[in-house]
Amino acid sequence: MSSEEKSMSIIVTKGSLDWAYPPFILATTAAAMGLPVTMFFTFYGLPLLLKDLNLQLTAAGNPAMKMPMMGAHMGLPNLLTAVPGVDAACTKMMKNLMAKKGVASIEELRDLAVEAEVRLIACQMTMDLFEYSLEDMIEGPELGGAATYIEVATESDINLFI
């Protein structure tokens, strides 16, 4: 299979269920299309490398989050998102909706990324800041910092910040 010899890097900064999708979808697809891909996990994106994922989402501050329900699209007033259990219920609804629509889970996409040899870099500073160790993470990530990423970025044709 031919490769155009393009390459891609993604800085992954967000770790909620909804925001975990774009980087993993794009990384796995680019890898499937023959591009070498590097993902750099930093700040709230770093926990996406944890062995056990229990991703959550919140409708707080997100007026665009509307779920299809009984033929309409329902949003959630910000105030309600503060009620205990509401975020958990929203998360459950979103996961059910995704399964029903044939959308891959993040765990599945992450496995596919590892299988496709996507290079995973865990931000050392964030590991230190939030007190994680490589033992908490899946097999495969290496440790690196800003300079490690910049070197990758200078060699990549596509650099995304998500």
Add this chain to the structure above:
Amino acid sequence: MADHTLDAKGLNCPLPILKARKALKEVPDNGILEILATDPGAVADFEAFCRQTGNELMEHSEDDGIYRFLIKKSA
């Protein structure tokens, strides 16, 4: 006619592409992979996938909501 068939019906983006990439590994050079999908976005995506990877999208058709693609694996 096809050397291998991938049933990607019910799967959403990007799973049909990811599974096609894996399935192509099972197909010999110049062999043909048939893909069945229900994701309407798969049409544009398989066109782009083939342009990028150099495999040939021989044909695609749609019948009653089922999209069928034939991809010839480049040598």
